[in-house]
Amino acid sequence: MRANDPSSSTPKTNKAVVEQYIPIKNVKIHGSKNTGKERYKPGDQIYVRKVSGFFQKLRQRMNLVYFAFFLMLPWLQFNGHQAVLFDISEQRFTLWSLTLWPQDLTLLAWICILGAFLLFFVTTFLGRVWCGYMCPQTVWTFIFIWFEEKIEGTANQRRKLDQQKLNRKKVIRKTLKHSAWLLFSLYTAMTFAGYFSPMQDLFIDVVTLNTSVMMAGILVFFTLATYGNAGWMRETVCLHMCPYARFQSAMFDKDTVTVAYDSKRGESRGARGRKQDHKAMGLGDCIDCNLCVEVCPTGIDIRNGLQYECINCGACADACDGVMDKMDYEPGLIRYTTEHELQGKKVNIVRSKLIGYAVLLVIMSTLLVLEIVNRVPLSLEIIRDRTELAKENFNGDIENVFTLKILNMSQTDNTYKLSMQGIANTQWHGKQEVTVKAATVYTLPISISVDPYELEHYMTTITFTVEQVAPIGEAKIEQESRFFNKH
Structure with a gap:
């Protein structure tokens, strides 16, 4: 074949091969600086929109109980001593009437193993609900967002404030916000340190500025860690630093309850009037308002399917149910469900993997109780x-x-x-x-x-x-x- 032959420079297209290609399109995250070339950038600013609903009320109440428990526990006294104290310098852990020493390392190991398998069981059954409802990173992030809302306003107001040039109003609000963050971070650090050092003595030393150099360094470190994680990094910790986000898929199956979008019911998306017959227009229930994206603390679009970034907080479900209520549509377009249910198949709540985790939990709980009962102090x-x-x-x-x-x-x-x-x-x-x-x-x-x-x-x-x-x-x-x- 000659070099100048047109057939040598223009290869023939195989139709059978072309038909196997899957069409793709770039997805642009609403409200983000992303141009669609990349799905997510760690430097993108996510302005989480406030949403109310059943799951958010449940999350807030659970967070309140968890946070109050965290704050009060170091102050509790039992039989004349601090109820919970992990005294590393004295090499003893006190848990109410139980004192653990280095000789009780096996007991501590059982407690850690039991906690790990409990997490596996909950993940297999209810997905990543630990992240959405109880993880300290999520709890503290929403607390920091609450400070933002009280000082800088709603998500749109915060976005506009960041886009403004530096002025007196912006300086005052930013100073107030970061001051509140730092003070709250310091209180968090002091409370956390109170689990490892007598809380009453620590509080007096901090108030009187009489702490040791080592304790001062510990407080500064945990203050900056809390301030950075909950104030600046936020979803970056969940997406890129937390190992749980990476290995959780190994525990998921098609009967795991997760937050999911019902594409059969929602597609095709499109705007419409409240009184218009969307079915006659060939549209699904999704009005493409993007509220599910705006309220997501990790900035994902749940309509793109199950993603490891999803923390199962249910914010998108509450936002969507609010829209469905206004449109007089049936709620649950985005809901806690399973892959089998979305496919119209039978949901197997009781299954071999779940039973296996449950049996292991019972066995390890029994061994832990026996270890504590037979322990000679x-x-x-x-x-x-x-x-x-x-x-x-x-x-x-x-x-x-x-x-x-x-x-x-x-x-x-x-x-x-x-x-x-x-x-x-x-x-x-x-x-x-x-x-x-x-x-x-x-x-x-x-x-x-x-x-x-x-x-x-x-x-x-x-x-x-x-x-x-x-x-x-x-x-x-x-x-x-x-x-x-x-x-």
């Missing part, structure tokens, strides 16, 4: 004298020196009786009954002596026993050690 550490394993005292007896560290893991002062078994006719030199204060370690040096004729071997296994005698309880622990002969 007492620990014993035995330290031998390392300078001399055994020595002969002035009576000719063989003597071994030990240091007993008794940890009272309960929240009451207890009296314990100590004893030793394994060798007959031994003599105990030191206290055999001690009182240990709540959540403290008692160090007791003792020595055990025995006639060498009672020792058959160079090394004999012995058992120390610590038993609670007052107040009367069932706390008892045994710990093995070794008794060495001189020769």
Whole structure:
């Protein structure tokens, strides 16, 4: 074939191949700076429009309870101490009547595993509702948006204010907003720190400006983190930083309840008058008002199908139901539903994956309860004298020196009786009954002596026993050690 042959430069089009191509179009997000070339840019400003409805009232009430719980919990007292305190410096976690120590690492592991599987179960059943209703990032973002609405106005007013040139009104409102954000962030940081440091002492130190350098650094860090996450980054955290958004699809199936748009009922979209017969015009119920996009905190269009950015907050469903009510249409064009329901198929609420998660939750909850019930709030550490394993005292007896560290893991002062078994006719030199204060370690040096004729071997296994005698309880622990002969 010659180089100048037209057939060599213009390839023939295969009709069968062309018919397999899927037509695409660029989608422009309403109210965004995006030109349609990209679906989302992290730098785009999303002006979330206020919406009211059943799901938003439910979310607000849940957020209020959650936020009040977060604020009040560090202030609660129980039996003379802070009810919830994760004291890292003292290496103990206090949860009302339960005190956890490093020895209880397995118990903490069970709690974390149980929480993870509970999240898996809820996600499989109700989708990403944790993100929409209970996630701290969402709760604090909506609180910061509330400050914006009170200071700068509605979404349209905030957009116009940002587009204005710098003037006195803009400076005052921006200063008030960011000041409110920073003060609220500082209070959040102080409350959060109160879970890890005694809250009453921390509050007094902050008010009197008497905090340590380390605590001041912690407060500054968490203040700026809250201010940045809820004030500036917002949906960027959900879309690009939160791992839950990435792996949630592994738990979804076609019977998972998510917020979805009923395309069969809504298409084709188009504007129309309230009294016009839209069906005669060949239109669906969607009037293409874009309110579902304007109220979305992550800036997506739910009409494009299920997207990992959706946090299942239901804002678009409330906005759409409001429009349907004004148009005298049936509500539920956007609603909590399943993929099978939208396809007109049977919805399987009880299914193998859900049953599997439920069974695992029951098993792990049972194991956790058993672990707590069978937990002995007492620990014993035995330290031998390392300078001399055994020595002969002035009576000719063989003597071994030990240091007993008794940890009272309960929240009451207890009296314990100590004893030793394994060798007959031994003599105990030191206290055999001690009182240990709540959540403290008692160090007791003792020595055990025995006639060498009672020792058959160079090394004999012995058992120390610590038993609670007052107040009367069932706390008892045994710990093995070794008794060495001189020769």
